[in-house]
Amino acid sequence: MELSLSGKTALVTGADSGIGWHTARMLLEEGVRVAVSDLDADSLAESAGRLPGEVTTVAADLTSLDDVARLKSEVEAGLGGAPDIIVAAAGITGAQGMFHEIDDEGWTKTLETDLMSQVRTVKAFIDGMRPKGWGRIVLLTSEDAFQPYADEIPYCAAKAGSLALMKGLSKTYASEGILVNSVAPAFIATPMTDAMMSKRADQLGTDVDEAISSFLSEERPGMQLGRRGEPEEVASAIVFLCSERASFINGATLRVDSGSVQTI
Template sequence: MDLGLKDRIAVVTGGDSGIGKATAEILLKEGAKVAILNRSFDEIDDLKSFGEPFPVKADITSLEQVEAARDQVVEHFGRPAEIVVHSAGITGAVGDFLDDIDDEGWMHTINVNLMGTVRVCRTFIPDMRKAGWGRLVLLGSEDAVQPYIEDMPYCACKAGTLNLTKNLSKAYAKDGVLTNMVSPAFVETAMTNAMMRSRSEERGISMEEAVSSFLAENRPGIEVGRRGKVEEVAAVIAFLCSNQASYVVGSNWRVDGGSVSTIST
């Protein structure tokens, strides 16, 4: 299927690793011109075999840095971004709601995961509106609709992102800017690898045993019985960035192995 992405200008935040990097790869393969926004760069050299990714250092907790990144994209490619995939984020503060997570933990998680999303959207949407065409894909999580009591700040941020997605779709679809959300669950990334290493060390078990026990104890709803792959998420994101998704707006696409039990959103 031709996704119609050749020569489109795309920005991927958090594209140095994980889902963001896999998304940058598939967009490059489809012929898009891709800028990767990240705080640092360690792992993108292998993307050069698929195209010429443009690295831009930016911290999404700073509006000034995000705006400067937008300007660098325009200068480098000669025109503004038409596609933005916002993948950057953190696990944030975790633990018991009463005993472990203080105001600072809450605010740091919100500043990165929710307000970082707001900053990226505020910065890049105006150019898309002016052009009359745009694709905005926000990375959510199963946590947006399914509570995990040890991850309340993260869950709250992803629920906020889901609501933001719907609001942005209502506000700007009429201008040609289509906003959607993709919600993965327990995908094999640096974030979940760190979680599993910690579990492995705490229990004195192998990584494989850590993953299998976590699935059994914490994610029994994942019907396929494994962690997801970043390329499985990236494939859905690429579709939502394409001309093929021209009638898809304000939706939440789960790529979660069946983890979420409810049939609503």
């Protein structure tokens, strides 16, 4: 399928591993000029070196307004202007535990990283995108936005906020040619879920494979394929939404979740 992306420019945040890295890879393979960002400069440089092409790399803390301003400056310098495409994939699991156990700091850090980083990233670049008359913004949300889990309510709330942000942006800028959508994965094989499963294995006194298996059966019974998703399976959906083939899709959420969300 011809995606008609050659010559476009893109920023991918959260790009040093997992979904973000594979999204950057696939965009490069489609002829897109890409800038990538993540928190740790060394990790980002190593990851960027494994991508199939040259990229602009900007290490930035998206919870910092100063860092976001620097991100804007360096990305626009590297790409020759505001990106045509923004993929906001940066995020953390955040504060976990029962609601009464999570303090204000845990809530604030989770919301700052998972929701406000998307707000700040889009806000930094939207004015430069608008005169182009063409643009794509894809926000990473989660199945947790649709069916919250008791032990990670801050993450669920942040991802539900991403849905509302996406919908609001889609209504605001579609008339200017900027289409805004989101992708909602469930339990993907990324460093974030690797860490979750290592912790679970320690708690259960078992190995990681058994921790994954028990998590699927006990916590994610709706995932009919019975496995973790692969990051490239999510990245494929993101790149499609960035393309001309998605020219009539706006304000939508594409669930890449093996059926985990059990509502229509």
